[in-house]
Amino acid sequence: xxxxxxxxxxxxxxxxxxxxxxxxxxxxxxxxxxxxxxxxxxxxxxxxxxxxxxxxxxxxxxxxxxxxxxxxxxxxxxxxxxxxxxxxxxxxxxxxxxxxxxxxxxxxxxxxxxxxxxxxxxxxxxxxxxxxxxxxxxxxxxxxxxxxxxxxxxxxxxxxxxxxxxxxxxxxxxxxxxxxxxxxxxxxxxxxxxxxxxxxxxxxxxxxxxxxxxxxxxxxxxxxxxxxxxxxxxxxxxxxxxxxxxxxxxxxxxxxxxxxxxxxxxxxxxxxxxxxxxxxxxxxxxxxxxxxxxxxxxxxxxxxxxxxxxxxxxxxxxxxxxxxxxxxxxxxxxxxxxx
Amino acid sequence: xxxxxxxxxxxxxxxxxxxxxxxxxxxxxxxxxxxxxxxxxxxxxxxxxxxxxxxxxxxxxxxxxxxxxxxxxxxxxxxxxxxxxxxxxxxxxxxxxxxxxxxxxxxxxxxxxxxxxxxxxxxxxxxxxxxxxxxxxxxxxxxxxxxxxxxxxxxxxxxxxxxxxxxxxxxxxxxxxxxxxxxxxxxxxxxxxxxxxxxxxxxxxxxxxxxxxxxxxxxxxxxxxxxxxxxxxxxxx
Numbered sequence: 001x002x003x004x005x006x007x008x009x010x011x012x013x014x015x016x017x018x019x020x021x022x023x024x025x026x027x028x029x030x031x032x033x034x035x036x037x038x039x040x041x042x043x044x045x046x047x048x049x050x051x052x053x054x055x056x057x058x059x060x061x062x063x064x065x066x067x068x069x070x071x072x073x074x075x076x077x078x079x080x081x082x083x084x085x086x087x088x089x090x091x092x093x094x095x096x097x098x099x100x101x102x103x104x105x106x107x108x109x110x111x112x113x114x115x116x117x118x119x120x121x122x123x124x125x126x127x128x129x130x131x132x133x134x135x136x137x138x139x140x141x142x143x144x145x146x147x148x149x150x151x152x153x154x155x156x157x158x159x160x161x162x163x164x165x166x167x168x169x170x171x172x173x174x175x176x177x178x179x180x181x182x183x184x185x186x187x188x189x190x191x192x193x194x195x196x197x198x199x200x201x202x203x204x205x206x207x208x209x210x211x212x213x214x215x216x217x218x219x220x221x222x223x224x225x226x227x228x229x230x231x232x233x234x235x236x237x238x239x240x241x242x243x244x245x246x247x248x249x250x251x252x253x254x255x256x257x258x259x260x261x262x263x264x265x266x267x268x269x270x271x272x273x274x275x276x277x278x279x280x281x282x283x284x285x286x287x288x289x290x291x292x293x294x295x296x297x298x299x300x301x302x303x304x305x306x307x308x309x310x311x312x313x314x315x316x317x318x319x320x321x322x323x324x325x326x327x328x329x330x331x332x333x334x335x336x337x338x339x
Numbered sequence: 340x341x342x343x344x345x346x347x348x349x350x351x352x353x354x355x356x357x358x359x360x361x362x363x364x365x366x367x368x369x370x371x372x373x374x375x376x377x378x379x380x381x382x383x384x385x386x387x388x389x390x391x392x393x394x395x396x397x398x399x400x401x402x403x404x405x406x407x408x409x410x411x412x413x414x415x416x417x418x419x420x421x422x423x424x425x426x427x428x429x430x431x432x433x434x435x436x437x438x439x440x441x442x443x444x445x446x447x448x449x450x451x452x453x454x455x456x457x458x459x460x461x462x463x464x465x466x467x468x469x470x471x472x473x474x475x476x477x478x479x480x481x482x483x484x485x486x487x488x489x490x491x492x493x494x495x496x497x498x499x500x501x502x503x504x505x506x507x508x509x510x511x512x513x514x515x516x517x518x519x520x521x522x523x524x525x526x527x528x529x530x531x532x533x534x535x536x537x538x539x540x541x542x543x544x545x546x547x548x549x550x551x552x553x554x555x556x557x558x559x560x561x562x563x564x565x566x567x568x569x570x571x572x573x574x575x576x
Contacts, residue, residue, distance in 0.1 A: 023387035023396070024372070025550045026480045026524075125544055135484055135525050137544045197345045197353065242360065243481065243488065245387035245394030247348045269389050269481030269488075277348035280399065305349040306399060306411050313400040 001067045001153040003116065005145050009060030009103060011223075014120050014139035014151070015264075016052045019128035023245065023268045030130035030138065033111055033223060033264045033287035036183050036316065037075035041115035043323040044072035044092050044177070046158040051119030052129035054145075056112045058290075061103040063114075065095050066150075070117035070158040074177075076109020076185060076288050083169045090177040092158070092327070099169035109185040109288035117156030133223075133265070158327065175326060181319050183284040187293040188214075191282050192300045192308075196251060196274035198241070206233040206257075210275055214294040215259060221291055223265040228295065232257030233275060243271040249278035249286070261286060279305035281312045342423055344416045351396045352415045354423065360390050360490055365478055368393055369555050371423050380418050388554055389479045390488065395419060437557045440522065440537050442471070442513050443568035448536035455498045455515055455532050466534065469496050470520065471560040477552050485524035485541035485550035487558070492520045504530035511536045513560065524550070535560075538572035 005012070015038065018031025032038035032055055042051045059078055065071075073080050073089045080087040081102045087093055089112075095101070103112065122129050122140050131139025140151060165171040199207065215230035233253045246252065250262045252272035261278060262270070263286075278286055279300060289295060300308070343355040354371075357364045372386045372393055382401035387394045399411050408414035444467045445452040456466045475489040482488075497518040505528060508514070512523045514531030523529060524541035541551045552558065563571070 020396075021385050022484075022549065023385050024480060024554065025548055026482060026484045026486050027549065028484075126549060134527065135542065135544070194346065194349065197347065242358065242390045242392075243479070244353065244389040244392045245347065245351070245481075247351050247394070247396070249348055267482050268387055269479065277346075280349050302346050302349060302412055303410050309349060309399050 001069075001118070002150040003069075003120075003153060004064045004066060005147060005149040005151065006062040006064060006100070007060055007147055008145040008149075009056060009058065009062075011057040012061055012145040013055050013131040013133070014052050014122055014129060014145075015055045015131060016050055016129045018130055018264065019126050019132070019138070022126055026268050027126065027135075028132060028265055028268060029248070030128070030132050031264050032113065032130075034075050034109075034113070034183070034284045036284040036312075037111075037113050038115075039316065040090070040177060040181070040319065040323075041072045041074040041113040042119070043320050044074070044090070045070055045115040045117045045119075046092075046156060046327055047115060047117065047119050051115065051154075052122060052139075053113050053115040053120065054151075056103060056114060058110055059103050059105050062100065064100045065097055067097050067153075069095050069153065070156060071095055072115045073112060074115075075113040076111050076290075077107040078112045079104035079107055080112070085168075085170070087170060088172045088176070090182060091173050091175060093170055093172045094165060095170045096165055096168075106290065108187070110290040111288060116153050117158040118154035119156075121152040121154040177319065177323075181315050183288070185285060185288045187290060188296070189282075189285045189289055189293070190296045190298055191286055191289075192279045192298050192305070193251065193276040194279060194300060194302050194305050196276045198235075198273035199275055201235050201239075201273055202253075202275055203234050203236050206231075206235075206275075209233060210259070211297055211299055214296045217289050217291050217293045217295060219291040223263055225263055225266060226261040226286070226289065228259045228261065230258070233259065235273060241271050241273055243269045246270040246274070247277065249280065249283050250274050251276040251278065263287065279308060281305070281308040342420075344419070346412045347394055349411070350399050351394050352412060352419060353392055353394045354419060355392045357391045360478065362476060362490070364391050365476065365555070367425075370425065374422050375419070378422070380415075387481075389481065435555070435557060436553075437474070437559065438552065439559050439561050440513075440539060441563045441567065441571060442535040442537050442560045443563050443565055444470075444535035446565065448565070448568065449513070449534040451498075451501075451514075451532035452534040455496060455534055458498050459496055461496070466496050467562055469493055470515075470534065471562050473559075475520070475558050477554055477556045477558060479554050480550060480552065483524050483527060483542075485543075485552060487521055487541075487552045487556075489520055489558070492518055494518050498532045500530040501532065504528050505533075508533060509536065511538065511541070513537060536568070538568050
């Protein structure tokens, strides 16, 4: 069982929830940029949180299924199409062998997740299947996908029944994930932050500018970090800081005064001053901000940040249970057929 | 001992032990990391130590926060306060490792050796004997897998970073940046002055732990010739 890649598009990698526990050895976390979309895709495909899926960036991705598969597509909307028909996202889709999935053009967000029932069966390296591009480990041969790659797929829990589709190349079930749990992707999102460790070291003007101006997402943004352009942010008095650990969503300010928001492939330690920290609840939306868009930051308290995340996690846990129940119930299809 | 606690966002606490690079602070940090890892709290993910701080990452949704701690940050700080306190009896006795790093200095492996020598008014041999004459403490590992943050390089061979970074620095390259020295474990772009290269592999993804060097090790650089470099390089798996 495998998926054959015809075109990888801009950047397609195998990701799970990342490689934790090795930070003290300088090994980065990696993992899906939009963890919420990644997890939901896995649940819908009948997998656990930890299964590996594809992270597909913007457009140009073309793949073929050599077997019948249950799949799920979540995250940014890249206009997925199979044999000329739009494939609905955020719900289980049964695809027939030989069908070809194409991502046509980005409509919202910039990263889509493709989960397959059974998960992508690539080797686990240091506890994770995530691709660590710079070190060349994890994922599929430690690299971004290329045309001609055949990705192995594990044994899934969802039964494949050809009768579902009739003559069509795919069948999508009627239920979908409620909109209320899908991150509110926007090309110009409002992103909430709490103060960073060196917040007070910046000039008053810089602190105000960060909180009140909008920052453009530059094309130099990638899985390592989002490079933003806007009012320059300066320290009250320039100084050197000892390198220390950075986190997902850390906003650091290098000497040119333009913010960098650190993302999934961030290095473990950094020496630039940290003006702010994007709250965990807003990281999925941040991860889907496409180059050219604008970000408006808004300050919240640490307590608000914590409760927003805990509240979001509760919603997701409920969703996970609901999806599992639905999958057990079976798929209502034409003719009252169930599996 | 006074610690300062800072939130590193909503899912990590940064504990600052001081604001300078010192072997004493480093030792305290290692002992504290050991105590936290030996008895992890519910929701604990990992510790990432640096020169003078430890960052403790946790899963916000998996913490068990008692009423009296209104915030997760407060809860984790109170757990850490208990764990940071040296226990006296439970001190872990670790042997100090001293690791020899063979380095082929100059030539094709160290294109900037001449420049570093010139800057400091030394001969190339002079730079090598100073660089290889000392013992360096590995304060932390970071930036790249297995990259050592070293202390102990004499200022007499310091050299500023290159104005334009090289696009590709081969794995094993030994460099100088300001008064720091280090070894690139994997090929990466970089602006350090490259004075030599080691045949040893610093990042070993198949091993446990996955790096040759760890925080707390001491290293010594041992000069070798190009033939010895190739022989050692060929011997490695």
